Amino acid sequence: MCERVTSKSATAVELCAAGVGGWQRGVLLMATLLGLPFLLLGAGPVRAATLGDRSGLYVYEGNDNRIDQYDTVSGAFVGTVWDTSWGSDQSYGWIASRGDMAWTPSGTLLVTVGGNNVTVFPGVVEIDPKTGNVIKKLDLSYQPTDVVLDANGHIFVTGWDTTTVQEYDWNTGFIVKTYAPNVWYRPSGLVVDEARNSLWVYSYWSAGANYSALHQFDLTSGQLLNRYVNTSFLPSYARTGILLAPNGMLYLATSQVGPVVEFDPDAGVFTRAFSGGISYAEDIALGPNNTLYAVESGTGTIAAYDIATGQVIDPAFVMTGGSSTSGLLTDPLTLLAVPEPSGVALTALALFTGAARLVHRRRRARYA
Structure with missing residues:
Protein backbone atom coordinates (compact mmCIF):
# COMPACT_ATOMS: atom_id res chain seq x y z
CA MET A 1 0.00 0.00 0.00
CA CYS A 2 1.35 3.44 -0.95
CA GLU A 3 0.29 6.93 0.02
CA ARG A 4 0.60 9.94 -2.26
CA VAL A 5 1.06 13.25 -0.48
CA THR A 6 1.20 16.66 -2.15
CA SER A 7 2.35 19.83 -0.39
CA LYS A 8 1.35 23.42 -1.18
CA SER A 9 4.48 23.74 -3.27
CA ALA A 10 3.20 20.89 -5.46
CA THR A 11 6.05 18.62 -4.39
CA ALA A 12 4.75 15.05 -4.49
CA VAL A 13 6.24 11.95 -2.95
CA GLU A 14 5.07 8.35 -3.17
CA LEU A 15 5.76 6.46 0.03
CA CYS A 16 5.66 2.72 -0.29
CA ALA A 17 5.30 0.60 2.82
CA ALA A 18 7.40 -2.13 1.22
CA GLY A 19 10.50 0.01 1.25
CA VAL A 20 9.97 2.72 3.88
CA GLY A 21 8.93 2.08 7.47
CA GLY A 22 6.16 3.91 9.34
CA TRP A 23 8.34 6.41 11.27
CA GLN A 24 10.42 6.93 8.15
CA ARG A 25 7.33 7.74 6.12
CA GLY A 26 6.39 10.21 8.82
CA VAL A 27 9.73 12.00 8.57
CA LEU A 28 9.48 12.18 4.80
CA LEU A 29 5.87 13.34 5.03
CA MET A 30 6.84 16.10 7.47
CA ALA A 31 9.68 17.20 5.22
CA THR A 32 7.36 17.32 2.24
CA LEU A 33 4.61 19.27 3.98
CA LEU A 34 7.14 21.72 5.37
CA GLY A 35 8.16 22.44 1.81
CA LEU A 36 11.72 21.12 1.86
CA PRO A 37 12.30 20.58 -1.84
CA PHE A 38 16.04 20.15 -1.26
CA LEU A 39 15.27 16.55 -0.35
CA LEU A 40 14.26 16.00 -3.94
CA LEU A 41 16.86 18.23 -5.55
CA GLY A 42 18.12 16.63 -8.74
CA ALA A 43 15.93 13.58 -8.33
CA GLY A 44 13.16 12.02 -10.34
CA PRO A 45 10.01 10.64 -8.71
CA VAL A 46 10.48 8.00 -6.03
CA ARG A 47 9.50 4.71 -7.69
CA ALA A 48 7.05 2.46 -5.89
CA ALA A 49 7.12 -1.20 -6.91
CA THR A 50 3.75 -2.69 -7.81
CA LEU A 51 2.86 -6.27 -8.64
CA GLY A 52 3.15 -6.87 -12.37
CA ASP A 53 5.31 -3.79 -12.93
CA ARG A 54 7.69 -4.24 -15.87
CA SER A 55 10.49 -2.59 -13.90
CA GLY A 56 10.55 -5.49 -11.41
CA GLN A 90 -3.84 -23.26 -11.50
CA SER A 91 -3.23 -26.83 -12.55
CA TYR A 92 -0.52 -28.49 -10.51
CA GLY A 93 2.77 -29.02 -12.27
CA TRP A 94 2.69 -26.18 -14.79
CA ILE A 95 5.98 -24.68 -13.58
CA ALA A 96 8.95 -26.80 -14.64
CA SER A 97 12.06 -27.48 -12.60
CA ARG A 98 13.94 -25.32 -15.10
CA GLY A 99 12.25 -22.59 -17.09
CA ASP A 100 12.26 -19.13 -18.59
CA MET A 101 10.15 -16.00 -19.06
CA ALA A 102 9.82 -13.21 -21.63
CA TRP A 103 7.89 -9.94 -21.87
CA THR A 104 5.39 -9.22 -24.64
CA PRO A 105 4.85 -5.66 -25.97
CA SER A 106 1.44 -5.56 -24.26
CA GLY A 107 2.95 -6.17 -20.81
CA THR A 108 2.03 -9.82 -20.42
CA LEU A 109 4.47 -12.60 -19.55
CA LEU A 110 5.38 -15.64 -21.61
CA VAL A 111 6.37 -18.56 -19.38
CA THR A 112 7.71 -21.99 -20.30
CA VAL A 113 5.80 -24.69 -18.40
CA GLY A 114 6.38 -28.36 -17.81
CA GLY A 115 2.88 -29.72 -17.50
CA ASN A 116 1.89 -32.69 -15.37
CA ASN A 117 1.96 -35.29 -18.16
CA VAL A 118 -1.71 -36.09 -17.52
CA THR A 119 -4.05 -33.14 -18.06
CA VAL A 120 -1.59 -30.36 -18.80
CA PHE A 121 0.86 -30.57 -21.66
CA PRO A 122 4.21 -28.76 -21.69
CA GLY A 123 4.36 -25.53 -23.62
CA VAL A 124 4.45 -21.75 -23.39
CA VAL A 125 1.83 -19.87 -21.40
CA GLU A 126 0.90 -16.20 -21.61
CA ILE A 127 -0.19 -14.75 -18.26
CA ASP A 128 -1.27 -11.38 -16.92
CA PRO A 129 1.41 -10.54 -14.30
CA LYS A 130 -0.96 -8.24 -12.43
CA THR A 131 -3.64 -10.89 -11.88
CA GLY A 132 -1.91 -14.22 -12.56
CA ASN A 133 -4.65 -15.15 -15.02
CA VAL A 134 -3.75 -17.38 -17.96
CA ILE A 135 -4.51 -15.71 -21.28
CA LYS A 136 -3.27 -18.26 -23.78
CA LYS A 137 -1.22 -21.45 -24.04
CA LEU A 138 0.76 -23.02 -26.85
CA ASP A 139 1.00 -26.79 -26.35
CA LEU A 140 4.27 -28.41 -27.36
CA SER A 141 5.38 -32.01 -27.75
CA TYR A 142 8.58 -31.36 -25.78
CA GLN A 143 9.67 -29.75 -22.51
CA PRO A 144 10.63 -26.13 -23.28
CA THR A 145 13.42 -24.48 -21.32
CA ASP A 146 14.02 -21.06 -22.85
CA VAL A 338 12.79 4.97 -14.86
CA PRO A 339 14.10 8.15 -13.15
CA GLU A 340 16.10 7.20 -10.09
CA PRO A 341 17.01 9.43 -7.11
CA SER A 342 20.61 10.60 -7.23
CA GLY A 343 23.12 13.02 -5.77
CA VAL A 344 21.95 15.14 -2.83
CA ALA A 345 18.49 13.67 -2.91
CA LEU A 346 19.69 10.11 -2.49
CA THR A 347 21.99 11.03 0.38
CA ALA A 348 19.19 12.87 2.15
CA LEU A 349 16.73 10.05 1.64
CA ALA A 350 19.25 7.53 2.89
CA LEU A 351 19.64 9.47 6.12
CA PHE A 352 15.92 9.25 6.76
CA THR A 353 15.31 5.70 5.56
CA GLY A 354 18.48 4.00 6.68
CA ALA A 355 18.89 2.79 3.11
CA ALA A 356 22.65 2.99 2.94
CA ARG A 357 22.71 -0.11 0.77
CA LEU A 358 20.82 1.85 -1.90
CA VAL A 359 23.63 4.38 -2.04
CA HIS A 360 26.02 1.49 -2.56
CA ARG A 361 24.00 0.29 -5.54
CA ARG A 362 23.66 3.63 -7.31
CA ARG A 363 26.47 3.25 -9.76
CA ARG A 364 27.73 6.33 -11.57
CA ALA A 365 28.77 4.31 -14.61
CA ARG A 366 26.06 4.08 -17.24
CA TYR A 367 25.62 1.89 -20.24
CA ALA A 368 27.60 3.07 -23.23
Whole structure:
Protein backbone atom coordinates (compact mmCIF):
# COMPACT_ATOMS: atom_id res chain seq x y z
CA MET A 1 0.00 0.00 0.00
CA CYS A 2 1.35 3.44 -0.95
CA GLU A 3 0.29 6.93 0.02
CA ARG A 4 0.60 9.94 -2.26
CA VAL A 5 1.06 13.25 -0.48
CA THR A 6 1.20 16.66 -2.15
CA SER A 7 2.35 19.83 -0.39
CA LYS A 8 1.35 23.42 -1.18
CA SER A 9 4.48 23.74 -3.27
CA ALA A 10 3.20 20.89 -5.46
CA THR A 11 6.05 18.62 -4.39
CA ALA A 12 4.75 15.05 -4.49
CA VAL A 13 6.24 11.95 -2.95
CA GLU A 14 5.07 8.35 -3.17
CA LEU A 15 5.76 6.46 0.03
CA CYS A 16 5.66 2.72 -0.29
CA ALA A 17 5.30 0.60 2.82
CA ALA A 18 7.40 -2.13 1.22
CA GLY A 19 10.50 0.01 1.25
CA VAL A 20 9.97 2.72 3.88
CA GLY A 21 8.93 2.08 7.47
CA GLY A 22 6.16 3.91 9.34
CA TRP A 23 8.34 6.41 11.27
CA GLN A 24 10.42 6.93 8.15
CA ARG A 25 7.33 7.74 6.12
CA GLY A 26 6.39 10.21 8.82
CA VAL A 27 9.73 12.00 8.57
CA LEU A 28 9.48 12.18 4.80
CA LEU A 29 5.87 13.34 5.03
CA MET A 30 6.84 16.10 7.47
CA ALA A 31 9.68 17.20 5.22
CA THR A 32 7.36 17.32 2.24
CA LEU A 33 4.61 19.27 3.98
CA LEU A 34 7.14 21.72 5.37
CA GLY A 35 8.16 22.44 1.81
CA LEU A 36 11.72 21.12 1.86
CA PRO A 37 12.30 20.58 -1.84
CA PHE A 38 16.04 20.15 -1.26
CA LEU A 39 15.27 16.55 -0.35
CA LEU A 40 14.26 16.00 -3.94
CA LEU A 41 16.86 18.23 -5.55
CA GLY A 42 18.12 16.63 -8.74
CA ALA A 43 15.93 13.58 -8.33
CA GLY A 44 13.16 12.02 -10.34
CA PRO A 45 10.01 10.64 -8.71
CA VAL A 46 10.48 8.00 -6.03
CA ARG A 47 9.50 4.71 -7.69
CA ALA A 48 7.05 2.46 -5.89
CA ALA A 49 7.12 -1.20 -6.91
CA THR A 50 3.75 -2.69 -7.81
CA LEU A 51 2.86 -6.27 -8.64
CA GLY A 52 3.15 -6.87 -12.37
CA ASP A 53 5.31 -3.79 -12.93
CA ARG A 54 7.69 -4.24 -15.87
CA SER A 55 10.49 -2.59 -13.90
CA GLY A 56 10.55 -5.49 -11.41
CA LEU A 57 12.90 -8.47 -11.10
CA TYR A 58 10.98 -11.66 -11.84
CA VAL A 59 12.20 -14.99 -10.49
CA TYR A 60 11.19 -18.44 -11.75
CA GLU A 61 10.91 -20.74 -8.71
CA GLY A 62 10.87 -24.26 -10.12
CA ASN A 63 10.52 -26.40 -7.00
CA ASP A 64 8.03 -23.99 -5.43
CA ASN A 65 5.89 -23.81 -8.58
CA ARG A 66 5.60 -20.05 -8.74
CA ILE A 67 6.96 -16.80 -10.15
CA ASP A 68 7.90 -14.13 -7.62
CA GLN A 69 8.65 -10.45 -8.10
CA TYR A 70 11.36 -8.44 -6.32
CA ASP A 71 12.27 -4.77 -6.39
CA THR A 72 15.23 -4.12 -8.69
CA VAL A 73 16.69 -1.43 -6.41
CA SER A 74 16.14 -2.63 -2.86
CA GLY A 75 15.80 -6.37 -3.46
CA ALA A 76 12.59 -6.35 -1.42
CA PHE A 77 9.95 -9.00 -2.08
CA VAL A 78 7.00 -7.46 -3.93
CA GLY A 79 4.71 -10.46 -4.29
CA THR A 80 3.91 -13.71 -6.09
CA VAL A 81 2.90 -13.10 -9.68
CA TRP A 82 1.83 -16.63 -10.59
CA ASP A 83 1.27 -19.60 -8.29
CA THR A 84 0.78 -23.12 -9.64
CA SER A 85 1.48 -24.98 -6.42
CA TRP A 86 -0.83 -27.60 -4.99
CA GLY A 87 -4.08 -26.02 -3.81
CA SER A 88 -3.74 -22.94 -6.01
CA ASP A 89 -6.15 -21.97 -8.76
CA GLN A 90 -3.84 -23.26 -11.50
CA SER A 91 -3.23 -26.83 -12.55
CA TYR A 92 -0.52 -28.49 -10.51
CA GLY A 93 2.77 -29.02 -12.27
CA TRP A 94 2.69 -26.18 -14.79
CA ILE A 95 5.98 -24.68 -13.58
CA ALA A 96 8.95 -26.80 -14.64
CA SER A 97 12.06 -27.48 -12.60
CA ARG A 98 13.94 -25.32 -15.10
CA GLY A 99 12.25 -22.59 -17.09
CA ASP A 100 12.26 -19.13 -18.59
CA MET A 101 10.15 -16.00 -19.06
CA ALA A 102 9.82 -13.21 -21.63
CA TRP A 103 7.89 -9.94 -21.87
CA THR A 104 5.39 -9.22 -24.64
CA PRO A 105 4.85 -5.66 -25.97
CA SER A 106 1.44 -5.56 -24.26
CA GLY A 107 2.95 -6.17 -20.81
CA THR A 108 2.03 -9.82 -20.42
CA LEU A 109 4.47 -12.60 -19.55
CA LEU A 110 5.38 -15.64 -21.61
CA VAL A 111 6.37 -18.56 -19.38
CA THR A 112 7.71 -21.99 -20.30
CA VAL A 113 5.80 -24.69 -18.40
CA GLY A 114 6.38 -28.36 -17.81
CA GLY A 115 2.88 -29.72 -17.50
CA ASN A 116 1.89 -32.69 -15.37
CA ASN A 117 1.96 -35.29 -18.16
CA VAL A 118 -1.71 -36.09 -17.52
CA THR A 119 -4.05 -33.14 -18.06
CA VAL A 120 -1.59 -30.36 -18.80
CA PHE A 121 0.86 -30.57 -21.66
CA PRO A 122 4.21 -28.76 -21.69
CA GLY A 123 4.36 -25.53 -23.62
CA VAL A 124 4.45 -21.75 -23.39
CA VAL A 125 1.83 -19.87 -21.40
CA GLU A 126 0.90 -16.20 -21.61
CA ILE A 127 -0.19 -14.75 -18.26
CA ASP A 128 -1.27 -11.38 -16.92
CA PRO A 129 1.41 -10.54 -14.30
CA LYS A 130 -0.96 -8.24 -12.43
CA THR A 131 -3.64 -10.89 -11.88
CA GLY A 132 -1.91 -14.22 -12.56
CA ASN A 133 -4.65 -15.15 -15.02
CA VAL A 134 -3.75 -17.38 -17.96
CA ILE A 135 -4.51 -15.71 -21.28
CA LYS A 136 -3.27 -18.26 -23.78
CA LYS A 137 -1.22 -21.45 -24.04
CA LEU A 138 0.76 -23.02 -26.85
CA ASP A 139 1.00 -26.79 -26.35
CA LEU A 140 4.27 -28.41 -27.36
CA SER A 141 5.38 -32.01 -27.75
CA TYR A 142 8.58 -31.36 -25.78
CA GLN A 143 9.67 -29.75 -22.51
CA PRO A 144 10.63 -26.13 -23.28
CA THR A 145 13.42 -24.48 -21.32
CA ASP A 146 14.02 -21.06 -22.85
CA VAL A 147 11.82 -18.58 -24.68
CA VAL A 148 12.46 -15.21 -26.31
CA LEU A 149 10.25 -12.92 -28.37
CA ASP A 150 11.27 -10.82 -31.38
CA ALA A 151 9.86 -7.59 -32.81
CA ASN A 152 7.60 -9.51 -35.22
CA GLY A 153 5.72 -11.34 -32.49
CA HIS A 154 7.57 -14.59 -33.09
CA ILE A 155 8.79 -16.71 -30.20
CA PHE A 156 11.94 -18.85 -30.18
CA VAL A 157 11.91 -21.94 -27.96
CA THR A 158 14.52 -24.47 -26.86
CA GLY A 159 13.74 -27.76 -25.14
CA TRP A 160 15.35 -30.44 -23.00
CA ASP A 161 14.72 -33.25 -25.45
CA THR A 162 15.19 -31.39 -28.74
CA THR A 163 18.24 -30.66 -30.87
CA THR A 164 16.80 -27.58 -32.56
CA VAL A 165 15.39 -24.15 -31.86
CA GLN A 166 11.84 -23.70 -33.08
CA GLU A 167 10.48 -20.32 -34.16
CA TYR A 168 6.70 -19.92 -33.82
CA ASP A 169 4.22 -17.23 -34.75
CA TRP A 170 2.73 -16.55 -31.33
CA ASN A 171 -0.57 -15.35 -32.79
CA THR A 172 -1.21 -18.48 -34.86
CA GLY A 173 0.94 -21.06 -33.08
CA PHE A 174 2.42 -22.22 -36.39
CA ILE A 175 6.11 -23.05 -36.80
CA VAL A 176 7.89 -20.39 -38.88
CA LYS A 177 11.26 -22.09 -39.17
CA THR A 178 13.64 -24.49 -37.48
CA TYR A 179 17.16 -23.30 -36.80
CA ALA A 180 19.80 -25.66 -38.21
CA PRO A 181 18.45 -29.08 -37.13
CA ASN A 182 21.09 -31.49 -35.82
CA VAL A 183 23.80 -28.81 -35.75
CA TRP A 184 24.03 -28.97 -31.98
CA TYR A 185 22.88 -31.12 -29.11
CA ARG A 186 20.79 -29.75 -26.24
CA PRO A 187 20.44 -26.04 -27.06
CA SER A 188 19.72 -23.99 -23.97
CA GLY A 189 19.94 -20.24 -23.67
CA LEU A 190 19.15 -17.89 -26.52
CA VAL A 191 18.76 -14.20 -27.32
CA VAL A 192 17.52 -12.26 -30.36
CA ASP A 193 19.96 -9.66 -31.71
CA GLU A 194 17.90 -7.47 -34.04
CA ALA A 195 20.79 -5.09 -34.80
CA ARG A 196 22.93 -7.94 -36.17
CA ASN A 197 19.92 -9.85 -37.57
CA SER A 198 21.10 -12.76 -35.47
CA LEU A 199 19.85 -15.39 -33.07
CA TRP A 200 22.49 -16.36 -30.50
CA VAL A 201 22.13 -19.85 -29.03
CA TYR A 202 24.20 -21.60 -26.39
CA SER A 203 24.44 -25.39 -26.28
CA TYR A 204 26.30 -27.44 -23.73
CA TRP A 205 27.31 -30.03 -26.34
CA SER A 206 27.94 -29.08 -29.96
CA ALA A 207 27.98 -31.77 -32.65
CA GLY A 208 31.42 -32.20 -34.13
CA ALA A 209 33.10 -30.08 -31.47
CA ASN A 210 32.54 -32.24 -28.38
CA TYR A 211 32.39 -29.04 -26.33
CA SER A 212 29.84 -26.46 -25.36
CA ALA A 213 29.52 -23.70 -27.94
CA LEU A 214 27.91 -20.37 -28.73
CA HIS A 215 26.13 -20.32 -32.10
CA GLN A 216 25.14 -17.35 -34.26
CA PHE A 217 22.26 -17.85 -36.70
CA ASP A 218 20.85 -15.58 -39.38
CA LEU A 219 17.32 -14.55 -38.40
CA THR A 220 16.14 -14.35 -42.00
CA SER A 221 17.43 -17.63 -43.37
CA GLY A 222 17.92 -19.62 -40.18
CA GLN A 223 21.39 -20.60 -41.36
CA LEU A 224 24.35 -21.01 -39.03
CA LEU A 225 26.77 -18.08 -39.39
CA ASN A 226 29.37 -18.79 -36.72
CA ARG A 227 30.14 -21.21 -33.93
CA TYR A 228 32.40 -20.16 -31.07
CA VAL A 229 34.04 -22.80 -28.90
CA ASN A 230 36.08 -21.87 -25.86
CA THR A 231 36.42 -24.49 -23.16
CA SER A 232 37.95 -22.00 -20.74
CA PHE A 233 35.02 -19.60 -20.75
CA LEU A 234 31.91 -21.45 -21.80
CA PRO A 235 29.81 -23.27 -19.20
CA SER A 236 29.52 -27.03 -19.16
CA TYR A 237 25.94 -27.73 -18.13
CA ALA A 238 22.54 -27.52 -19.74
CA ARG A 239 20.76 -24.45 -18.41
CA THR A 240 22.55 -21.21 -19.29
CA GLY A 241 21.01 -17.76 -19.53
CA ILE A 242 22.18 -15.26 -22.17
CA LEU A 243 21.47 -11.56 -22.47
CA LEU A 244 22.39 -8.76 -24.85
CA ALA A 245 23.28 -5.58 -22.96
CA PRO A 246 22.83 -1.99 -24.20
CA ASN A 247 26.62 -1.80 -24.56
CA GLY A 248 26.37 -4.32 -27.41
CA MET A 249 28.06 -7.15 -25.51
CA LEU A 250 26.68 -10.62 -24.80
CA TYR A 251 26.74 -12.06 -21.27
CA LEU A 252 26.39 -15.74 -20.38
CA ALA A 253 25.74 -17.43 -17.06
CA THR A 254 28.51 -19.92 -16.40
CA SER A 255 30.31 -22.16 -13.94
CA GLN A 256 33.78 -22.40 -15.45
CA VAL A 257 35.79 -19.25 -14.71
CA GLY A 258 33.21 -17.17 -12.84
CA PRO A 259 29.45 -16.72 -12.54
CA VAL A 260 29.23 -14.62 -15.73
CA VAL A 261 31.35 -14.26 -18.87
CA GLU A 262 31.37 -11.45 -21.43
CA PHE A 263 31.47 -12.01 -25.20
CA ASP A 264 32.18 -9.43 -27.90
CA PRO A 265 29.88 -10.33 -30.84
CA ASP A 266 31.72 -8.10 -33.31
CA ALA A 267 35.19 -9.42 -32.50
CA GLY A 268 33.96 -12.96 -31.87
CA VAL A 269 35.96 -13.36 -28.66
CA PHE A 270 35.31 -13.94 -24.97
CA THR A 271 36.71 -10.91 -23.21
CA ARG A 272 36.47 -11.44 -19.45
CA ALA A 273 34.83 -13.23 -16.55
CA PHE A 274 33.03 -11.71 -13.56
CA SER A 275 34.29 -12.45 -10.07
CA GLY A 276 33.04 -12.67 -6.50
CA GLY A 277 29.64 -13.44 -5.05
CA ILE A 278 28.15 -16.77 -6.11
CA SER A 279 30.24 -19.66 -7.41
CA TYR A 280 28.15 -20.31 -10.53
CA ALA A 281 25.08 -18.89 -12.26
CA GLU A 282 22.18 -20.46 -14.09
CA ASP A 283 20.48 -17.33 -15.39
CA ILE A 284 21.16 -13.59 -15.55
CA ALA A 285 19.21 -10.36 -16.00
CA LEU A 286 19.90 -6.65 -16.33
CA GLY A 287 19.16 -4.19 -13.54
CA PRO A 288 19.17 -0.40 -13.20
CA ASN A 289 22.34 1.64 -12.86
CA ASN A 290 24.74 -0.67 -14.67
CA THR A 291 23.76 -3.73 -12.61
CA LEU A 292 23.61 -7.36 -13.68
CA TYR A 293 21.83 -10.01 -11.57
CA ALA A 294 22.94 -13.66 -11.53
CA VAL A 295 21.17 -16.54 -9.79
CA GLU A 296 22.73 -19.64 -8.22
CA SER A 297 19.91 -22.15 -8.50
CA GLY A 298 21.04 -24.56 -5.79
CA THR A 299 20.88 -21.92 -3.04
CA GLY A 300 18.38 -19.48 -4.54
CA THR A 301 20.93 -16.69 -4.11
CA ILE A 302 20.80 -13.75 -6.52
CA ALA A 303 23.99 -11.68 -6.60
CA ALA A 304 24.36 -8.21 -8.11
CA TYR A 305 27.37 -7.22 -10.25
CA ASP A 306 28.65 -4.03 -11.82
CA ILE A 307 28.52 -4.77 -15.53
CA ALA A 308 31.20 -2.14 -16.24
CA THR A 309 33.81 -3.71 -13.95
CA GLY A 310 32.63 -7.30 -13.57
CA GLN A 311 32.94 -7.00 -9.78
CA VAL A 312 30.32 -8.10 -7.29
CA ILE A 313 28.25 -5.31 -5.72
CA ASP A 314 26.08 -7.41 -3.43
CA PRO A 315 26.75 -11.17 -3.05
CA ALA A 316 23.25 -11.75 -1.67
CA PHE A 317 21.02 -9.10 -3.26
CA VAL A 318 18.07 -11.51 -2.96
CA MET A 319 17.88 -14.76 -0.99
CA THR A 320 14.85 -16.58 -2.38
CA GLY A 321 15.40 -19.71 -0.32
CA GLY A 322 14.39 -21.82 -3.30
CA SER A 323 16.54 -24.76 -4.36
CA SER A 324 15.53 -24.54 -8.02
CA THR A 325 15.54 -20.85 -8.85
CA SER A 326 16.28 -21.15 -12.53
CA GLY A 327 15.04 -18.06 -14.34
CA LEU A 328 15.45 -14.29 -14.01
CA LEU A 329 13.67 -11.59 -16.02
CA THR A 330 13.73 -7.81 -16.15
CA ASP A 331 12.78 -5.27 -18.80
CA PRO A 332 15.99 -3.31 -19.58
CA LEU A 333 14.27 -0.57 -21.59
CA THR A 334 11.81 0.11 -18.77
CA LEU A 335 14.58 0.14 -16.17
CA LEU A 336 16.70 2.57 -18.17
CA ALA A 337 13.71 4.89 -18.56
CA VAL A 338 12.79 4.97 -14.86
CA PRO A 339 14.10 8.15 -13.15
CA GLU A 340 16.10 7.20 -10.09
CA PRO A 341 17.01 9.43 -7.11
CA SER A 342 20.61 10.60 -7.23
CA GLY A 343 23.12 13.02 -5.77
CA VAL A 344 21.95 15.14 -2.83
CA ALA A 345 18.49 13.67 -2.91
CA LEU A 346 19.69 10.11 -2.49
CA THR A 347 21.99 11.03 0.38
CA ALA A 348 19.19 12.87 2.15
CA LEU A 349 16.73 10.05 1.64
CA ALA A 350 19.25 7.53 2.89
CA LEU A 351 19.64 9.47 6.12
CA PHE A 352 15.92 9.25 6.76
CA THR A 353 15.31 5.70 5.56
CA GLY A 354 18.48 4.00 6.68
CA ALA A 355 18.89 2.79 3.11
CA ALA A 356 22.65 2.99 2.94
CA ARG A 357 22.71 -0.11 0.77
CA LEU A 358 20.82 1.85 -1.90
CA VAL A 359 23.63 4.38 -2.04
CA HIS A 360 26.02 1.49 -2.56
CA ARG A 361 24.00 0.29 -5.54
CA ARG A 362 23.66 3.63 -7.31
CA ARG A 363 26.47 3.25 -9.76
CA ARG A 364 27.73 6.33 -11.57
CA ALA A 365 28.77 4.31 -14.61
CA ARG A 366 26.06 4.08 -17.24
CA TYR A 367 25.62 1.89 -20.24
CA ALA A 368 27.60 3.07 -23.23
